[in-house]
Amino acid sequence: xxxxxxxxxxSDFGLNDPFAGVMKGVxxxxxxxANIIDLSHGIASHDIRxxxxxxxxxxxxxxxxxxxxxxxxxxxxxxxxxxxxATDRYFFLGPDNxxxxxxxxxxxxxxxxxDITADHxxxxxxxxxxxxxxxxxxxxxxxxxGTDFRSFGDPITDYVIQAPRVPKSLKDGxxxxxxxxxxxxxxxxxxxxxxxxxxxxxGKDYLLKVxxxxxxxxxxxxxxxxxxxxxxxxxxxSEYLELFINLSSAxxxxxxxxxxxxxxxxxx
Amino acid sequence: xxxxxxxxxxSDFGLNDPFAGVMKGVxxxxxxxANIIDLSHGIASHDIRxxxxxxxxxxxxxxxxxxxxxxxxxxxxxxxxxxxxATDRYFFLGPDNxxxxxxxxxxxxxxxxxDITADHxxxxxxxxxxxxxxxxxxxxxxxxxGTDFRSFGDPITDYVIQAPRVPKSLKDGxxxxxxxxxxxxxxxxxxxxxxxxxxxxxGKDYLLKVxxxxxxxxxxxxxxxxxxxxxxxxxxxSEYLELFINLSSAxxxxxxxxxxxxxxxxxx
Amino acid sequence: xxxxxxxxxxSDFGLNDPFAGVMKGVxxxxxxxANIIDLSHGIASHDIRxxxxxxxxxxxxxxxxxxxxxxxxxxxxxxxxxxxxATDRYFFLGPDNxxxxxxxxxxxxxxxxxDITADHxxxxxxxxxxxxxxxxxxxxxxxxxGTDFRSFGDPITDYVIQAPRVPKSLKDGxxxxxxxxxxxxxxxxxxxxxxxxxxxxxGKDYLLKVxxxxxxxxxxxxxxxxxxxxxxxxxxxSEYLELFINLSSAxxxxxxxxxxxxxxxxxx
Numbered sequence: 001x002x003x004x005x006x007x008x009x010x011s012d013f014g015l016n017d018p019f020a021g022v023m024k025g026v027x028x029x030x031x032x033x034a035n036i037i038d039l040s041h042g043i044a045s046h047d048i049r050x051x052x053x054x055x056x057x058x059x060x061x062x063x064x065x066x067x068x069x070x071x072x073x074x075x076x077x078x079x080x081x082x083x084x085x086a087t088d089r090y091f092f093l094g095p096d097n098x099x100x101x102x103x104x105x106x107x108x109x110x111x112x113x114x115d116i117t118a119d120h121x122x123x124x125x126x127x128x129x130x131x132x133x134x135x136x137x138x139x140x141x142x143x144x145x146g147t148d149f150r151s152f153g154d155p156i157t158d159y160v161i162q163a164p165r166v167p168k169s170l171k172d173g174x175x176x177x178x179x180x181x182x183x184x185x186x187x188x189x190x191x192x193x194x195x196x197x198x199x200x201x202x203g204k205d206y207l208l209k210v211x212x213x214x215x216x217x218x219x220x221x222x223x224x225x226x227x228x229x230x231x232x233x234x235x236x237x238s239e240y241l242e243l244f245i246n247l248s249s250a251x252x253x254x255x256x257x258x259x260x261x262x263x264x265x266x267x268x
Numbered sequence: 269x270x271x272x273x274x275x276x277x278x279s280d281f282g283l284n285d286p287f288a289g290v291m292k293g294v295x296x297x298x299x300x301x302a303n304i305i306d307l308s309h310g311i312a313s314h315d316i317r318x319x320x321x322x323x324x325x326x327x328x329x330x331x332x333x334x335x336x337x338x339x340x341x342x343x344x345x346x347x348x349x350x351x352x353x354a355t356d357r358y359f360f361l362g363p364d365n366x367x368x369x370x371x372x373x374x375x376x377x378x379x380x381x382x383d384i385t386a387d388h389x390x391x392x393x394x395x396x397x398x399x400x401x402x403x404x405x406x407x408x409x410x411x412x413x414g415t416d417f418r419s420f421g422d423p424i425t426d427y428v429i430q431a432p433r434v435p436k437s438l439k440d441g442x443x444x445x446x447x448x449x450x451x452x453x454x455x456x457x458x459x460x461x462x463x464x465x466x467x468x469x470x471g472k473d474y475l476l477k478v479x480x481x482x483x484x485x486x487x488x489x490x491x492x493x494x495x496x497x498x499x500x501x502x503x504x505x506s507e508y509l510e511l512f513i514n515l516s517s518a519x520x521x522x523x524x525x526x527x528x529x530x531x532x533x534x535x536x
Numbered sequence: 537x538x539x540x541x542x543x544x545x546x547s548d549f550g551l552n553d554p555f556a557g558v559m560k561g562v563x564x565x566x567x568x569x570a571n572i573i574d575l576s577h578g579i580a581s582h583d584i585r586x587x588x589x590x591x592x593x594x595x596x597x598x599x600x601x602x603x604x605x606x607x608x609x610x611x612x613x614x615x616x617x618x619x620x621x622a623t624d625r626y627f628f629l630g631p632d633n634x635x636x637x638x639x640x641x642x643x644x645x646x647x648x649x650x651d652i653t654a655d656h657x658x659x660x661x662x663x664x665x666x667x668x669x670x671x672x673x674x675x676x677x678x679x680x681x682g683t684d685f686r687s688f689g690d691p692i693t694d695y696v697i698q699a700p701r702v703p704k705s706l707k708d709g710x711x712x713x714x715x716x717x718x719x720x721x722x723x724x725x726x727x728x729x730x731x732x733x734x735x736x737x738x739g740k741d742y743l744l745k746v747x748x749x750x751x752x753x754x755x756x757x758x759x760x761x762x763x764x765x766x767x768x769x770x771x772x773x774s775e776y777l778e779l780f781i782n783l784s785s786a787x788x789x790x791x792x793x794x795x796x797x798x799x800x801x802x803x804x
Contacts, residue, residue, distance in 0.1 A: 006296060008289065014719035015283060015551060016578025018594050021544065024573045025598035028542060032571075032599065035300075037292045042284025045720050046783050058286050061401065062293035063300065074783050077758025128758035130773030133597065183282035184313050222345025222396035237398030247314050247342050274564060276557065283551060303568075305560045310552025326554050329669065330561035331568065451550035452581050490613025490664035505666030515582050515610055 003091050003143045004065035007036045010055050011071040011132065012043040019130070023137040026123060030141035039068070046074040048098050048162055053180060056102020056164075057238040059090055069140050070094040077128030082116040082135055083159055084143070084152050091149065093140055095131075098162025105164065117153040165190045173199060173265035176241070178258055185249020186242050187256045191264055193239040199266065206266035210241065212254075217243060229253060271359050271411045272333035275304045278323050279339040279400065280311040287398070291405040294391060298409035307336070314342040316366050316430055321448060324370020324432075325506040327358055337408050338362040345396030350384040350403055351427055352411070352420050359417065361408055363399075366430025373432065385421040433458045441467060441533030444509070446526055453517025454510050455524045459532055461507040467534065474534035478509065480522075485511060497521060539627050539679045540601035543572045546591050547607040547668065548579040555666070559673040562659060566677035575604070582610040584634050584698055589716060592638020592700075593774040595626055605676050606630040613664030618652040618671055619695055620679070620688050627685065629676055631667075634698025641700065653689040701726045709735060709801030712777070714794055721785020722778050723792045727800055729775040735802065742802035746777065748790075753779060765789060 007027065013019035020041050027034050039058060043051045051072035059068050073080075073095040083096035087107045092100050096115070104111065116135070119126075121142050123134040139152060167176035167190055176191040200208055210217040210233040217233045226232040226246030231254055236242040243262065244250050251257075275295065281287035288309050295302050307326060311319045319340035327336050341348075341363040351364035355375045360368050364383070372379065384403070387394075389410050391402040411417060435444035435458055444459035468476055478485040478501040485501045494500040494514030499522055504510040511530065512518050519525075543563065549555035556577050563570050575594060579587045587608035595604050609616075609631040619632035623643045628636050632651070640647065652671070655662075657678050659670040679685060703712035703726055712727040736744055746753040746769040753769045762768040762782030767790055772778040779798065780786050787793075 006300075008293070010286070012719075014578075015574075016576065017718050018546070018576040018590050019719075021573060021575035022594045022597045025544070025575075025594070025602070028571070028573070029597070029599040032542075035296070037289060037296070038283075039289035039293075040284065040286040042282075045785075054286050058290045058293070061290045061297070063297040066293070075760050078760035127773035127775075129770060129778075133773060182285050183280075183287075224343045224346035234397060237395035237401060239395075242397075249313075274568075276561070278554070303564070305557060305564070306551075307557035307561075308552065308554040310550075322554050326558045326561070329558045329565070331565040334561070450553050451548075451555075492611050492614035502665060505663035505669060507663075510665075517581075 001065060001086065002146050003067045003149070004063065005031065005033045005035050005144050006063060006066040007034055007140050007144055008039045008062060008066060008068045009036060009041070009071070010039040010043065010051060010068065011041045012045045012047065012051070013041045013071070013132070015041050019132065023132050026133055026137035027141040030138055031145045034141060034144050043072050046072065048072055048074070049165065050180065051099045052101045052162055052164065055092075055099065056106065059092075059103065062090070064089045065091070067091040067093060067140055067143055069136055070099045071132040071136055072099055073097065073131065076131050082131070082139070084114040084116055084139065084149055085159070086112045086149055091143060093136055093143070096160050098160045100159070101162045101164055104159070104161055113156050113159045114149060115153045115156045118151060121152065167191050167195055170263065170265065172267070173263055176262045176264070178256055178260045178262060181251045181256065181258065185251040185253070186236070186244045187251050187260070188236060188238070189241045189243070189262045191241040191262065193235050196241070196264060199264065206268060209265050209267050211263040211265060212243060269333060269354065270414050271335045271417070272331065273299065273301045273303050273412050274331060274334040275302055275408050275412055276307045276330060276334060276336045277304060277309070277339070278307040278311065278319060278336065279309045280313045280315065280319070281309045281339070281400070283309050287400065291400050294401055294405035295409040298406055299413045302409060302412050311340050314340065316340055316342070317433070318448065319367045320369045320430055320432065323360075323367065324374065327360070327371065330358070332357045333359070335359040335361060335408055335411055337404055338367045339400040339404055340367055341365065341399065344399050350399070350407070352382040352384055352407065352417055353427070354380045354417055359411060361404055361411070364428050366428045368427070369430045369432055372427070372429055381424050381427045382417060383421045383424045386419060389420065435459050435463055438531065438533065440535070441531055444530045444532070446524055446528045446530060449519045449524065449526065453519040453521070454504070454512045455519050455528070456504060456506070457509045457511070457530045459509040459530065461503050464509070464532060467532065474536060477533050477535050479531040479533060480511060537601060537622065538682050539603045539685070540599065541567065541569050541571050541680050542599060542602040543570055543676050543680055544575045544598060544602060544604045545572060545577070545607070546575045546579065546587060546604065547577050548581045548583065548587070549577045549607070549668070551577050555668065559668050562669055562673035563677040566674055567681045570677060570680050579608050582608065584608055584610070585701070586716065587635045588637045588698055588700065591628075591635065592642065595628075595639065598626070600625045601627070603627040603629060603676055603679055605672055606635045607668040607672055608635055609633065609667065612667050618667070618675070620650040620652055620675065620685055621695070622648045622685055627679060629672055629679070632696050634696045636695070637698045637700055640695070640697055649692050649695045650685060651689045651692045654687060657688065703727050703731055706799065706801065708803070709799055712798045712800070714792060714796045714798060717787045717792065717794065721787040721789070722772070722780045723786050723796070724772060724774070725777045725779070725798045727777040727798065729771050732777065732800060735800065742804060745801050745803050747799040747801060748779060
């Protein structure tokens with residue numbers, strides 16, 4: 001499989017600084033045909049778990065053979081590896097620090113990973129503080145030009161996995177937590193539709209209930225079904241359980257933070 | 269008329285979350301030639317009026333046959349319609365909730381509107397919380413590929429209009445209000461150059477004066493004509509009256525908010 | 537030399553308003569093949585020095601014949617000139633207010649500058665408040681179509697230079713200052729690697745020390761070498777001295793602001 005010319009960027013760079021822009025300059029200098037799409041530059045600084053979540057929930061909405069570049073890299077310039085990952089349908093490029101953990105899990109590890117060492121592909125102006133520009137951008141560009149992904153280094157199997165925050169089993173359900181709060185103040189949990197299906201399959205006569213701070217949160221089919229300023233739950237577009245208030249910010253109104261506990265339980 | 273490959277996106281998604289990015293992935297999966305331009309993702313959450321204003325002031329600076337996708341959609345997943353609008357020169361796509369109200373007015377309703385129901389164009393992974401990704405993105409892509417816009421559903425004429433906040437007539441002028449504050453703190457009113465021209469035509473010997481909080485605000489030709497930290501008015505690039513302070517934020521300095529009253533009056 | 541179709545945009549527009557988006561609409565209306573890249577729209581409002589720094593540090597990471605458009609324009613609509621600059625490898629377009637000062641210095645003034653007066657290239661809907669849309673966007677588009685850059689006006693040599701904040705000489709070193717704080721809270725000084733090399737060349741037996749608020753700040757090779765929450769210095773990817781705390785914001789932790797003094801001194 002050869003990479004296409006579609007490259008996505010995900011980072012904690014924000015958009016005020018020229019970091020993402022200058023990476024695009026480097027890429028287009030090597031492959032003028034590259035089509036570079038920003039997935040998000042709004043990852044919290046150094047937050048590997050959030051980056052893993054964002055790319056994990058979204059990579060397979062892109063066309064086959066896309067290259068996803070993820071740069072949340074607290075170890076930039078240190079001896080952590082640069083990794084290139086290939087699955088059946090996609091390529092991934094970034095620091096080997098766990099940013100692709102959801103990908104490994106979803107793809108059931110049916111992947112090939114390369115430790116990038118072929119530094120003749122790197123920018124000559126190699127800095128130790130901005131390897132997005134000096135290493136990842138040129139490698140992305142060369143890959144999108146059709147360079148064989150094996151030529152960037154040797155295969156490895158001990159790539160770093162950052163265990164995703166999965167819900168814990170309870171006697172009668174699952175103990176989850178808030179892992180992301182979006183722009184609208186919706187609070188997303190780590191409890192997936194699959195988790196819930198597995199739960200209800202084992203207790204068919206029971207009713208599923210969502211608990212937040214000792215109270216039941218009614219489950220709705222869409223945001224507009226929520227009434228007034230009350231808290232509700234919905235299975236969101238990434239197939240995860242999410243708390244919301246219709247037309248308002250649940251996170252602000254209820255003072256919800258990352259890490260807050262949310263349970264689902266089976267009850268009669 | 270067939271749509272071109274140019275698609276613009278306007279939304280209240282912000283840029284921290286991957287919402288806009290993943291829509292681009294879906295579009296490019298269907299039409300790899302699409303050229304997707306962000307007009308603004310900075311609309312206030314759920315603010316249909318602001319979205320209507322932003323697309324209304326800017327759509328006709330784009331090339332003919334562009335498709336403008338506007339997703340400010342408080343009713344996502346409910347029974348509100350998805351609408352596709354064609355004018356002489358442009359296509360528009362979004363929820364049928366009034367986001368195209370300025371377009372209807374500017375185009376004097378010389379439009380064709382379609383209630384989108386042909387769900388074989390939708391993404392199979394159809395969610396009730398992110399129809400930007402699951403419905404609007406694929407419809408935009410198919411339209412930009414040349415699909416006839418009539419094939420997306422049946423024509424309707426009862427599309428939703430959100431009455432724009434137009435100025436009210438006073439004995440000697442117009443009572444307007446602030447409808448938008450931009451990044452520089454400039455405060456834009458709902459009083460247009462046309463409104464002012466109509467006013468002065470009826471009172472040629474009179475002088476036009478702008479009033480804000482009982483005080484006259486001098487009208488200038490450009491920002492740099494404003495002196496010191498005083499408040500001035502200018503007809504802005506969207507042809508609307510705007511309050512400003514040169515090199516400073518009028519909104520912050522004078523504590524101006526959306527909805528604040530601004531009058532123009534004829535005086536001797 | 538003819539311009540390529542690659543156009544970069546740098547401005548103080550922010551991304552909430554549709555300013556950058558509508559400029560792209562105007563450009564693509566004239567040259568549908570233009571490839572428009574945002575370098576940064578996060579320049580502080582009206583901050584010519586910051587714009588000069590951002591374009592100065594990044595322009596030469598883009599492919600040859602790129603056109604860099606910089607719109608930080610406190611004098612918009614006044615009689616300040618619109619300038620088009622050509623170097624050996626690049627084009628630059630913006631208000632003649634000093635935004636290209638670093639470019640002039642780096643290119644040792646081996647440039648040609650044009651005072652843009654050929655207003656038949658401008659948009660007909662010419663406003664006095666948004667010349668990014670009405671003048672710079674169409675001129676950029678026509679240039680990217682291959683229009684000879686001499687046809688936009690007459691050459692000038694008295695273009696405006698905004699003296700960059702260069703470090704001052706001390707008896708035993710240099711007195712610099714903080715000129716930019718990035719998204720991660722890293723505080724960038726105006727002391728370059730070249731400045732430091734010149735200093736150490738003249739005092740080979742001496743050791744270079746970085747001083748901030750009377751204390752020595754240890755110089756490291758990359759961020760990850762910094763321990764705990766202590767302040768360190770590094771030569772950054774733009775080859776300037778930068779203060780940082782590993783995995784944390786130096787600016788917040790140490791309350792660092794633009795203009796704060798940083799010295800480098802030679803000591804035994």
